[in-house]
Amino acid sequence: MSVDIEDILICYTKLFSNEDIDKDLAKQVVKYSKKLLKRGWKEDQITRRLCMYHKKKGNDVEINNVFGNLFSGRTPPLKKDDNLIEDKRYYHKELTNTPKSRRNINVRDGNIEIDSPPFYSFNREEYTLDDLLKYYMSKVDDDLINDRVKKYNRKVLSNTVEVRDLDLILFTIDYMEKLSKNSVMDFPSSASKLMNNFQEGKKYYKNVKNNISDKLHPFYKAYIKMLNRNEGDSNE
Amino acid sequence: MSDTEELEDIINNDDEFDAWIEQALNEDKDDVEEEDKSDEIDYTSEEEIEELLVKPPSDLDIEDMHPLQKEMFKNIKTMDKSSWMRGEGIDTQYPKLNEKLSGIQPGLALLGAHSNTGKTSFLMSIAKGVGEVNDDVYGLYIGLDDPFQDILPRIVANKQKIPINAIRQPASYIEWDNLIEKRNEGIRDVLYNNIDSFKVIDKNNIKNLAQLKEVIKEHYNYCDEIGKKLFVAIDSFHDIEIEENFRTSDEKWNELPKRLSDFADNMEIPIWCTAELKKTDFSKFRPDQNDIKFASKIAFEAKLILILYNEVGLESGDASIYYTSDQFPGKMPVLEVRFEKNKLSSYKGNLYYEFIPQYAHFEESETERYDSLLYSD
Numbered sequence: 001m002s003v004d005i006e007d008i009l010i011c012y013t014k015l016f017s018n019e020d021i022d023k024d025l026a027k028q029v030v031k032y033s034k035k036l037l038k039r040g041w042k043e044d045q046i047t048r049r050l051c052m053y054h055k056k057k058g059n060d061v062e063i064n065n066v067f068g069n070l071f072s073g074r075t076p077p078l079k080k081d082d083n084l085i086e087d088k089r090y091y092h093k094e095l096t097n098t099p100k101s102r103r104n105i106n107v108r109d110g111n112i113e114i115d116s117p118p119f120y121s122f123n124r125e126e127y128t129l130d131d132l133l134k135y136y137m138s139k140v141d142d143d144l145i146n147d148r149v150k151k152y153n154r155k156v157l158s159n160t161v162e163v164r165d166l167d168l169i170l171f172t173i174d175y176m177e178k179l180s181k182n183s184v185m186d187f188p189s190s191a192s193k194l195m196n197n198f199q200e201g202k203k204y205y206k207n208v209k210n211n212i213s214d215k216l217h218p219f220y221k222a223y224i225k226m227l228n229r230n231e232g233d234s235n236e
Numbered sequence: 237m238s239d240t241e242e243l244e245d246i247i248n249n250d251d252e253f254d255a256w257i258e259q260a261l262n263e264d265k266d267d268v269e270e271e272d273k274s275d276e277i278d279y280t281s282e283e284e285i286e287e288l289l290v291k292p293p294s295d296l297d298i299e300d301m302h303p304l305q306k307e308m309f310k311n312i313k314t315m316d317k318s319s320w321m322r323g324e325g326i327d328t329q330y331p332k333l334n335e336k337l338s339g340i341q342p343g344l345a346l347l348g349a350h351s352n353t354g355k356t357s358f359l360m361s362i363a364k365g366v367g368e369v370n371d372d373v374y375g376l377y378i379g380l381d382d383p384f385q386d387i388l389p390r391i392v393a394n395k396q397k398i399p400i401n402a403i404r405q406p407a408s409y410i411e412w413d414n415l416i417e418k419r420n421e422g423i424r425d426v427l428y429n430n431i432d433s434f435k436v437i438d439k440n441n442i443k444n445l446a447q448l449k450e451v452i453k454e455h456y457n458y459c460d461e462i463g464k465k466l467f468v469a470i471d472s473f474h475d476i477e478i479e480e481n482f483r484t485s486d487e488k489w490n491e492l493p494k495r496l497s498d499f500a501d502n503m504e505i506p507i508w509c510t511a512e513l514k515k516t517d518f519s520k521f522r523p524d525q526n527d528i529k530f531a532s533k534i535a536f537e538a539k540l541i542l543i544l545y546n547e548v549g550l551e552s553g554d555a556s557i558y559y560t561s562d563q564f565p566g567k568m569p570v571l572e573v574r575f576e577k578n579k580l581s582s583y584k585g586n587l588y589y590e591f592i593p594q595y596a597h598f599e600e601s602e603t604e605r606y607d608s609l610l611y612s613d
Contacts (some may be wrong), residue, residue: 005243006243006260009243009260010260010261013257013260013261014261019261021257023247023248023250023253026247026253027244027247030243030244030247091611092611093556093611093612093613094613096612096613098608098609098612098613101560102558102559102560103559103560103590103601103602103605104559104560104561104562105559105560105561105568105590105592105599106561106562106563107397107563107592107595107597110396110397110398110418111397112397112597112599114599116602119602119604119605119608121608121609121612175518175519178518179518182518184518200518200519203519203520204518204519204520204521207519207520207521207522208521208610208611211521211522211574211586211610211611212607212608212610212611213604213607213608213610215604215607215608216608217604217608
């Protein structure tokens, strides 16, 4: 069975049908899902948008309005010309999204109290050359930044993304930053110095990949858990 | 038939659709816990173990066997029996750690970490915990780095969840009646009342490996008398001296792990040691077993190597693995426990413990959450 369509149908049912969907509506959801997936939308992009729509409009909505408002005339992120993101798992923090709120732990009267907010992790939908340049320049000493350096680095990074993996470029930038923090070298204002560090950057990237989980956690599941929690709180 | 056609078929069929909806909408509900049958068998009972042993084939007549065959016959039986007697391994008090280790098993284990990570507190917590959660285990904590006056308050703090200083220096907390009450209750319940299941020895009693082995043997014999298994924790491996002189430090570090590992194997006891790490290569995101000081022989001899990492302790504000607390400002540390070498079970991966340094307390946490937060913003 198509896991993607099944997830969209579950998400829609839980958000907009009070967990009681009739067959005709289910068929309509499947029809929309098929269309969107064919056009290049990804399941997690669709379900996330359904959650945002629910947050804004509540659950008393009409299916054609939901899908129409969210997707009609819009280009799927992966089809946008200036988007560097491809359909694959990324590991760098610039390219992934996780919640800002963390588990909160307190000790009261000798007892541990844990508040564990629902968790999600997903790849960023869009990342452009300007984002990459901004990330690189954020590591460069302020005194060395000027328009000429920015223009030059933009060109270097533009050439680099043609031949190198985006994750690898970002991890190599971080590796160079690590060296500069440990006083091994100054962080170079010129992005052309990236070339000299790809080999070590690759080792660093691989090392992170070996430690980090491959699994992503759908946003819509966390959103539904959050709704259930809030519902539980208001019932208390 | 395509996946989508299959889904459409389900929607068109009343019964299938109802069943699908029910299953799909409930997929995240907690799984029903499986019945735990482990308590039903007493692995220390000779009689019960005898029942579990594999019966030799009926056509195998021990009387007719050649002595060389008899030797093998005996070895098979001993292996079968000793493996059952191992039971489920010693309960660490941390369910996920138990599961990944299959309980604590005999042999040498190392917990390698940089300083300021929480490795001493973690080992201390396990040493105290094993005596508490297992009726038949005695935890012996040997602190070669700190005096017992510093070690015991941390153990009480860990259990009572009160600040270490309230135990170490109660005069400063004299106005806090409930803290003093908890402190006194802890010294009574956690220490005095557990005198038959947990002990701390410090560096003043042990000068070298020979003395260390003597002390362990003495406690091993005592455990034998009272019908308990011994668990030994040593902080730290790199503080152990050997009585004889070696020409180079390499010779010492080749010899020490072998002697300690052989000792643990011969006595069939678990010996867990903290170990120091050298400065890690910049290209590594996390240290590994090769970063243990004088690693080559140590890594070879140990049956289990856990590498501990505390991003908040080492990288402070830049850390991505942390939790928050309303009681303490800033990012709170999470101890990453990575299984680097594991000859005791098949698990390789990380476990995570939320660490409250003020109380030397650890909460075993969600693996998937922190696995995904590694290298997050």
